[in-house]
């Protein structure tokens with residue numbers, strides 16, 4: 137969604153909300169993680185139609201049908217598509233629900249009069265701001281359109297920097313098709329392509345599935361987690377254990393473990409060292425990154441898992457005495473082990489008692 141939105145130079149929440157309204161589906165907007173979710177199961181064809189409709193209504197210039205428009209709010213709160221190609225200002229469908237939404241969540245204002253140097257200085261703060269810069273948007277769209285449809289002439293820059301645009305119905309349709317191609321790329325691949333983070337891995341799909349439930353404030357039945365991992369064919373994968381611990385548990389981890397431990401038992405049937413290390417890695421992320429307020433509870437959490445026979449002394453002791461960058465950075469890794477000390481000490485003493493017995 138954010139790729140599509142970027143290509144259209146609209147904030148991702150606009151097309152997401154539009155999909156939600158048109159499909160009668162719930163949406164989740166997670167700006168922080170750049171994740172925009174339309175709930176439910178929908179046909180790709182239908183999604184294409186809806187995207188085409190969004191482009192026609194909220195992107196294409198009302199006069200020349202060029203997509204290089206910018207949304208602006210007029211003084212009396214009307215939404216204006218300001219066309220960079222022909223200069224005309226056209227309105228949008230006033231009764232559409234998205235119109236009300238945009239009025240309540242107006243497009244971010246672009247900063248005027250910022251020089252290239254100031255822009256560069258701000259680059260770390262926000263790439264999005266650069267996208268909203270006219271020139272950037274034009275370049276980006278032009279590059280994208282050129283790359284995607286070399287055969288169809290969309291918009292040629294003349295020497296005098298004016299746009300010549302084919303406004304015939306066929307040309308407009310072709311333009312819409314190219315713009316909405318992005319959505320098919322994203323929806324149709326079904327995890328066949330991977331992004332930089334390897335987000336297509338089934339373990340990541342499981343994590344995403346759990347995250348979505350959390351984002352919707354749904355309680356997750358541990359049995360569903362187990363079933364989902366079976367569907368994804370990763371029930372016995374050691375990484376799955378890590379994902380379950382770091383994603384499914386929250387600030388109530390101690391209590392939630394009662395439900396999660398039986399799931400872990402199913403997933404750790406062979407009790408391999410890898411599985412145990414993944415349990416510890418998941419805990420490191422849970423208390424080191426996701427819920428630092430849980431750090432003081434780490435000994436309690438470890439104890440509960442240990443008593444469920446999911447961890448062996450030797451593996452825990454080795455973990456406790458070796459800082460590792462595998463799951464979190466070094467400082468966090470140290471902090472986690474310091475927090476685990478009371479449990480490690482107890483384990484040490486319990487072990488020597490065993491020996492003297």
Ligand SMILES: [Zn+2]
Pocket residue numbers: 197198199200201202219220221222223224
């Ligand atoms: Zn125009």
